[in-house]
């Protein structure tokens with residue numbers, strides 16, 4: 001253990017064991033029962049028996065849309081139920097009066113890191129109005145924060161693909177510029193042509209060898225039909241494990257038999273589902289889908305933007321929300337809610353070296369809680385966040401090395 005950089009002592013693991021964690025070159029080099037292998041001359045950091053968990057996975061956020069840290073933007077009610085077109089127009093008005101996107105993105109990013117997210121997937125708008133300008137700014141923000149958080153970016157057609165001429169080409173170019181995945185948006189209700197929308201999305205994915213993450217808000221049989229179409233494309237291209245459907249509200253409609261059947265299709269197609277357990281909308285049945293073998297993970301989605309005024313970037317709070325709305329009460333159920341914002345997110349995002357085992361990245365968070373189920377209900381403050389074995393935030397305040 002001579003090459004270790006830091007020995008973190010007295011870390012309580014989820015199973016209750018108190019361990020020491022040796023970190024070398026940003027990775028976990030050894031885990032041993034507390035006090036058994038303390039070498040001389042190695043810097044130590046006593047975690048004091050705090051619960052230590054892997055860094056949270058923020059699986060779905062929009063770094064370019066938040067007004068967090070900017071002037072408050074009052075919301076206005078939807079005039080005719082949830083309407084994506086209407087909200088996109090309202091968002092454009094708000095952007096005109098907002099701080100520069102890179103400032104807003106940094107504010108939001110630092111909020112998330114302060115709460116313990118060390119891995120993130122952000123959607124970034126690419127459309128006819130902003131072109132690739134927003135992506136350029138967010139790529140720079142990612143670069144500036146690369147030592148404290150890993151970020152995947154999805155080229156997101158917020159104004160549709162067919163409805164916004166030139167977007168197909170822009171999405172392709174976005175991948176060439178550094179976006180990691182290609183996004184999509186309600187192929188039926190927004191673009192009015194499921195086949196053509198998916199032709200573009202999966203065409204770029206195949207050409208560029210990247211994954212897909214599609215926003216799908218459509219409910220009912222229409223939403224189920226789209227899920228099945230996405231699943232068919234995924235299997236046809238051998239993209240199992242590389243496709244995410246975000247929201248998939250249709251799975252939350254009351255028909256359990258449909259959710260079970262579609263859950264089987266999703267599991268077979270290796271498609272993961274992202275949920276943020278939003279407000280009063282139906283959302284996918286977490287336990288049922290997990291039982292069917294589906295990877296279901298969490299994200300904040302919009303934070304204090306034109307879509308809703310809520311959100312604080314705390315994925316432990318999100319686990320609480322997902323558990324609450326799912327009716328989870330037992331320790332096993334609360335642990336599922338926690339898994340949704342940690343290991344399941346890591347699986348969906350195909351993260352390398354995630355966890356607290358030897359060889360994993362030393363990305364972890366300390367929590368003032370007895371165990372994981374208590375952490376999910378208590379959402380304790382006073383956390384310390386470590387990235388690559390270095391302290392990056394404490395009590396929500398960031399440290400930059």
Ligand SMILES: [Zn+2]
Nearest residue numbers: 123215301302
């Ligand atoms: Zn979203």
